[in-house]
Amino acid sequence: MNPASTSPVVARATDSARGTIPLGTSLSLVAARRPDRDALLHFLTGLEDELPPCWAQSPVGATLRALREVSGAQVAVAAEDGAMLQWLDTWNNIVLPLYYDSPAIAAAAEHRAEAILLALGENAEIFRSRPVAALSLYQQRLAGFVKAMLVEPQLLVLDALYERLGAAEQRQVTAWITLFRRRYPLRRMLYVGLTVLRDPELLPDFAPLDVVEAGT
């Protein structure tokens, strides 16, 4: 199965080796194997220069390279487990990337984080008072999403955000993504995970790039 060769998004992106992937593009990619996903995240965030072999030679690989190129270093990952650091409390985890750069920016970011959580109908107090270990999977993901959103990335990578959540929580995840799109209509998003294969209707606005299953 390789819809990539016929996907107009891929065709546009491949062409865009000369140009760019259009602003506001939302793409999705199936990656069943965790190592492939990790390697892809490392590639997109600039930690590795090589794509995983399953995409390296395909048109999808060209799209991913173009995506990395047009996003520069401004890539943030909303990770499956929130990518929290266990030695920090939850709130400091959320503002760490900005606090590391400048405490002055971080102070403003705290207000923005509260505003994001308020807009999503969530209680910021939970994240101020609970340690990372006491958060549910959904809350960890939300904390990770807010952390990623705060840095206002050119490319937001959504790492299997829907997976292992109940229907009500999945609807909330859709609300997060909608909020990001509404606030940053020109930024790009890439969803990586199995949801594209299992529940394509959860991501109707995301153009599927390719399907890579375990062992393929």
Next chain:
Amino acid sequence: MAAIPAYRNDGPWGYVALLRDAALNLSALGRPAVRDMFARQIQITGEATLSALVIRAAGLGTLIIAYMIHILSADAAYAVRILIWAVLREIGPLFAAMLLIMRSGTMLAAEFAEMRARGELDRLRMMGIDPLHYLVVPTLAAVTVSSIVVTFYFQLLAVGGGILISSLLMDVTLHELAEHFFALATLSDILYTLIKSAGFGIGIGLVLCVQGLGGRSASVAQIVSRSVMQSIFAVLLFNAAFAYLVFGVALFGIVKAP
């Protein structure tokens, strides 16, 4: 942005390279987030060790004075001279380094190994935060500062406690012992201790960072065990090298300067 495991793969030169890179990036301590980490590491390494010192240090000082006066029939001046030599110059820094390794080094090595196992080093790098700046620099600085502070605290307790308890238990006055101490102790003793304890701290910190953050796939227990053994080796190696540099003699006279 170099990954920490790269240092481990270089063997002994990896430690040198990490020390060089950390020294070149000391300015990272100017960042509040890195200073927070420094304070946290000081708390782990310093506080935990200091609380374990009081009785051990005072007991050691008393033991040395009692041994000199009662067993070797030395006078008070000679007993204090030995106390200065043993506690200020040799046993003090070594004992403090061993306590630092056992009390705090094990905790830090285990924590680093868990961080690495949870993929937190990659998470930091994905956020654009270099683990060298955020973890290695404050850890090296904190372990070095802690080593110096713990050593001086140990010496204070060993000398002060030893003199005080000896005056209470033996036929020698507090005034007599204190007078001999202030007459015999010199600034070079303090300088010697300072350099030695700083060297021990740097050695321990380097081992913890390289083994804990950059270790190959191994269990936490293995990494802790390896870190402890290598830290002890680093301390003894530095001790021998420093003795050779200062006195021209090392390893109990086996190695002598030409």
